[in-house]
Amino acid sequence: MKLVTWNINSVRIRLDHVRQLVETANPDVICFQETKVRDELFPLLDLQALGFEHIHFAGEKSYNGVAILSKIPFEETTALSWCGREDKRHVSVRLAGGVELHNFYIPAGGDEPDADVNPKFAHKLQFLDEMTDWAAQSYQEGTRRIMVGDFNIAPLETDVWDHKKLKNIITHTVVEIDRLDRLQAAGQWVDAMRMHILPDEKCFTWWSYRARDWRAANKGRRLDHVWVSPALKDGVKSCEVLLDLRGLEKPSDHAPVMVEIDI
16 A cells, blocks of 8 residues: 655645646555645545545644545544544544554644643643543554654654754654654554654655745755554555655645555
């Protein structure tokens, strides 16, 4: 299975980019974050026309929104709410054959890394804590699970362009990385990307719109992740950040990440 995760930053605006992704990479499953569209306006028919007959989505106007597009049938679909809110940050499916796939858009957290003065950062930490409890409670040995999405955290020093300059910047703070480590341990998740892009190699999936030439400056961060349960670890065959999609006209600020997994 070729699986892509991509913060699309408005699915309706970037339908042509999705078509190019499908033509060049031919994925079996695509997970979007930040679809930014109410469910009644979701471009369901356009995406089904690209070969994805099975689509599960949850959206809201202008913000958030997640979707799973698949050529593989669904046995079950769910969408959980977090932190007592109805913002659309999670959908999941059970694919035919039994693999459980979760797609998350973790809150960005604002600008000030202090939960006492920044409600957005407090929300992010609460969200991560709830995810950790969920991962621990739902974990079962031998279960084939995949968790993907825009986690809005770059945990490794090689996940950011400059560790020293960003260590007090949201997405790379100690408190966020500690929360992400706890989440990973709670579900015994394996970082599939870093199985093939080794931890000592720089790896980025997001570059600010502020850079005139994002490739030349390369001041990126790895905010997008693919995690698998131990039962799928040996099935992870490859991983690639699809940089060409970030280089299109009026792109998302995220590049898609594609992994190939034998399920």
